[in-house]
Amino acid sequence: MDLSDVPAELRAPVSAALDAAGVHDGHLAIEIVGEGKMRTLNYAHRGVDEATDVLAFPIDEQPPETGPRELGDVFVCSDQASDVVEAAVHGTLHLCGYDHESDGGEMLELQEKVMRSLK
Secondary structure (H helix, E strand, O other): OEEEEOOHHHHHHHHHHHHHHOOOOOEEEEEEEOHHHHHHHHHHHHOOOOOOOEEEEEOOOOOOOOOOOEEEEEEEEOOOOOOHHHHHHHHHHHHOOOOOOOOOOHHHHHHHHHHHHOO
């Protein structure tokens, strides 16, 4: 797994989330941003004119036939997130195909499991 574009302090939590999701190959990036950039991203991609805690932008939703998988990008707004680590885990699970808005609670349950494992 290529976590070179993940801040060092978030690599272990992101790795734990990937392991919990059963994803063992690929690349993702996480960027910590301010409220201004998060508001711009949220408006451009979701039509919501306010900052939020985390946004995830998946790229390869299925592993490609050749080459490494590009999972996507996660943006975390440290001013909005009550816990930056949990926001990074949340965004990582979205990149792995989880969606708490349409599943039966599986994503948030897995997120809690990952967070407990980090303590």
